[in-house]
Amino acid sequence: MTLAAAEGWVEGPMRQFIEDARLCHTLLLHPSGRVLAQHGFARSADVMSACALAAGIRASAGELGRMLDGRPFVELHHAGEGTQLYLAEVPTPRGQHVLLAGFGSESSLGLVRLYRAELADRLARAAPPAEGARAALPEDFELDLNRNLAVLFGRA
Amino acid sequence: MSTAFRPLLTTLARHRGVVGSMVVGESDGMIVQAALHVGVAGEVVAALAASLYRKARRSSAAAGFGDVGFLTLEAELGRLCVIGRGGLVLIAIADRGVNVGLLRADMLAAVEELA
Numbered sequence: 178m179t180l181a182a183a184e185g186w187v188e189g190p191m192r193q194f195i196e197d198a199r200l201c202h203t204l205l206l207h208p209s210g211r212v213l214a215q216h217g218f219a220r221s222a223d224v225m226s227a228c229a230l231a232a233g234i235r236a237s238a239g240e241l242g243r244m245l246d247g248r249p250f251v252e253l254h255h256a257g258e259g260t261q262l263y264l265a266e267v268p269t270p271r272g273q274h275v276l277l278a279g280f281g282s283e284s285s286l287g288l289v290r291l292y293r294a295e296l297a298d299r300l301a302r303a304a305p306p307a308e309g310a311r312a313a314l315p316e317d318f319e320l321d322l323n324r325n326l327a328v329l330f331g332r333a
Numbered sequence: 334m335s336t337a338f339r340p341l342l343t344t345l346a347r348h349r350g351v352v353g354s355m356v357v358g359e360s361d362g363m364i365v366q367a368a369l370h371v372g373v374a375g376e377v378v379a380a381l382a383a384s385l386y387r388k389a390r391r392s393s394a395a396a397g398f399g400d401v402g403f404l405t406l407e408a409e410l411g412r413l414c415v416i417g418r419g420g421l422v423l424i425a426i427a428d429r430g431v432n433v434g435l436l437r438a439d440m441l442a443a444v445e446e447l448a
Contacts, residue, residue, distance in 0.1 A: 285362040285387075287379055
């Protein structure tokens with residue numbers, strides 16, 4: 178299993194989660210779209226695109242949930258014919274993160290949801306002390322994104 | 334509890350030792366309907382038991398044994414009984430004191446209502 182993490186504290190919990198839930202594609206990202214860990218993607222451009230789309234979907238679903246239900250939708254599932262997608266927020270001591278998980282017939286939505294809860298617990302234990310609120314400022318965003326992609330694909 | 338599977342789950346809940354029963358989607362492991370005692374982690378058991386049943390089905394097929402019948406897991410403190418049909422799985426969670434024979438008979442009868 179190939180997992181690449183831009184921040185070391187997410188690697189152990191993510192590795193366990195991917196193995197437990199038998200995922201074929203996985204991304205952990207900041208809500209801004211900045212990638213923290215990836216599994217199953219071959220090209221950095223694909224990771225960048227998937228992160229941007231996941232962040233956009235999460236933001237859209239959040240607003241839609243607020244409109245329809247008074248609170249944001251925090252979990253989305255798409256049952257494709259071959260691959261299923263699960264998108265959810267994962268709370269960590271360093272703020273909300275977004276999880277995108279792709280899985281096939283080896284897994285199920287119930288399993289992925291179950292292990293996502295365990296992932297959140299493991300991330301909470303693994304997270305280093307908070308450095309204070311650090312927003313993904315527009316001027317930092319591209320720098321952070323490119324740095325993380327370079328780390329994930331061995332170009333750092 | 335409401336809708337289609339209520340009578341079926343009520344029948345299983347009457348067994349001494351049964352602490353929960355559920356109808357669960359076989360492919361997604363999500364609860365369709367459940368009758369659970371307080372403190373039973375229904376969603377967790379549903380996801381894992383459905384996965385177990387799927388794997389048992391695949392193992393049975395791979396071994397050339399055909400369809401899986403009644404699946405029972407005996408653990409130190411309890412039993413998990415699973416039977417499926419038509420993409421749904423019926424799960425009973427019971428303690429060690431349950432009469433497995435009676436429970437099995439009711440689950441075999443109940444599975445006809447799943448399809």
